[in-house]
Amino acid sequence: MRADAAVPEALRTPPLTDGAVTPASLDEQVLRFPETKPPRKWFLALAFTASLMTVGLALIGYTICTGIGVWGNNRPVFWAFDIINFVFWVGIGHAGTLISAILFLFRKTWRNAIARFAEAMTIFAVMCAGLFPLIHVGRPWLAFWLFPYPNQRALWTNFRSPLLWDVFAVSTYFSVSLMFWYLGLIPDLASMRDRTQSPFRRKIYTVLSLGWRGAASHWSHYEKAYLLLAGLATGLVLSVHSVVSFDFAVSLVPGWHMTIFPPYFVAGAIFAGFAMVVIVLVVVRETMNLKNLITDFHLEVMNKVILGMSCLMAYSYLMEGFTAWYSMNPYLHHVFRQYVGGTYGWAGLLTICCNVLIPQILWFRRARRSYFWMIFVSVAVTVGMWFERFVIIVISLHQDYLPSSWHVYKPTLVDFGILFGSLGLFFTLVLVFARVLPVIATTEVKMVLPGAQPGRHGAP
């Protein structure tokens, strides 16, 4: 460690908290939420998201009872909103794992304050994502056929299919994320168990915290396990969206059959995920008075990541276009012309505008620190990333090799209803989480408070 004095001002890590925060005040501030009655605003927000969710679930029920003919999918656009939403949500989940695992490996201590929320968002996003493959199979009650279990038909699943790789990747991702999140929660739940005054809640927290007692020998295994999990989750998070991209790249559809897809998808996922984390964090720090823990510095760093990812996306788009041009493949040329012209040309232009042009505002420090621009950019990125998947999936499919089978795709109201229903589900889960579990990993923040570690005064 270099002494702080030797480091120029711009490179110094600013304090991770505003004002004096002690472990006791931190607990008082964060762990009181589950104990207090939520304000009216929270109930209003919950009512809104839950009604969205209900509409979505009702439409899913309608789809299952009637068949997926109620969606706009047609030949040749067999995949449309269902897969777009799936990729969109899985992508949003990736930011959480990136924050909790990759930044942990890089010893970026600013992640400690936001990791819990980001991980929770990962789990909720993957839940929303998993919904879509489930309902798009048409007979979701037979979805267990996706897993290789011994059966009377003596058939195994097709292990050479990217769709099966996807099943394994997403289910692994979900179970690992869930475990990672829960392990992080255990010490915090133990704190809540010992704080709470209500016997009923204490019972719940006692059971959930598994009798955690903070023994030093336990901590040493815990830290080792956390480090290992972070390393493994890093590999996992990079693999999951690569596998999702294989769904397209392994096929022969022009516009899909490209080697750039895995890194391109991973970059896009982190991009979209960070935007969603920023949106949620801004709301949370404002409504829950956590400004001293989730500081302007946190948001600024997040915005820098979004800006960097936006430049990476610009590079990906350029490379994709260059690859298509350089291939001298007339089919590919045609599809890429469709991306920015033709029936859906507006979607391609909107994607470039939202993902490349608008985030450039973040070069200005004022924009990185202003709520208005932050939210504006994040919403733009969310919309842009959704449309990027729309461009890749629908435009590539609707005009493939055979002009005789070209067909324009029009989504139906049911499609839109289920999309907004999934957003409702996601935000409902986020709202409920914010009120029943510690939204900030208090244990991890305590570790990096000034003076928390012996022989190291000041922030690491």
Place this chain on the structure above:
Amino acid sequence: MTGGERMVTAETAAEPGGKAFAVLGLFETAEDILAAAQGLRDKGLGRLEAYTPYPVHGLDAALGHRRSPLAGMVLVMGFIGAVSAFLFQMWATGIDYPIVVGGKAPMAWQAFIPILFEVMVLFATFTAGLGMLLLMNRLPFYGHPILSSASIGKITRDRFALSLEAYGGAFDAREARAALEEAGATEVEILPAPEPSGPWSANYLLKGFFAVGAACLVAGYATYWAVKLFPVLPPMVHMEDQPKLDPQEPSALFRDGRGMQSPPSGTVARGFLPYSPAAPEEAAGLANPLPRTEPVLDRGQKAYRTHCAVCHGVLGDGVPTLTASYGAKPANLQARAIRELSDGKIYDAIVRGKNAMPSYAPHLSVEDRWSVVHYVRVLQRAQNATDEDLERGGRP
């Protein structure tokens, strides 16, 4: 755990020979506890353990903890996961039921890599997480005395505790208390040993049996009804009940009220030309249009054995393969009269039927019939071979 039924109180536990489990000293800062731990470690007053709200760097070394073996376990389990996933895919796709899909080879090992990776990560992460919880830390465990101590709330908030615990060996609670106070503990608490209550006590067993039994009952009934109702409830039956006409169904769509419509009059089915000879005599002049080649004879043999052999016998000698209760007398195809019939006559018998034999025209296509005629000739020659045939070794 409640401390309600403790036989020993903190006071009696502190007596020499009393039943103290541990003496707990609280410290204010991480630095204090680190210094105290280094001082107390070598005194041998009992097992030294620290309880902290978060991991304190350097405490492991001070307490002399060995390095966590998790990394090795994770490596081994990850390897097992990867290998077993790969071998299973190879076996299922390449050996147990090889199906060619999308032109990929059954043993396309490259295609097994993604799932190999995912299963490897799955095994490794669950080894890291659950191995840490269950194996290394022996959690969940709700009965540790520290959980019912007065200090636990402070420990999980912001205070640091050092405890000297009686694990085997001699343990003097008063000595331990003195040592901790000397090391700078602000508060000292003596934890009495809890009453032993194993998982085999009658109370636990009864509750366990009841819980398991109830769970089995609920799960069994739920499964039974799910399996029973699953195939007959909408929307599960939508694939079976399709809005289409099944054979023999009535339908209001057509004038005659039938779902199945007869073909228009004069329709000729594929491979069935109208049969021109009006009488068997006219058929005598028909010549067999098929060559006498091996594929034709094979086809004739197959058709003969399928349709004719049950009555006329495998050798064509008129001995049916049916039981004696079968009353009809099928013709002996080896009889001289039939051997001398022209091909056309035999063909006619197949088409029109003869006596009790019905027409076989619907069952045999034109080519099949002529192949059968060829094959009947082969049977006749085989049963009535001449010396000449023997010399030629059966070749024509």
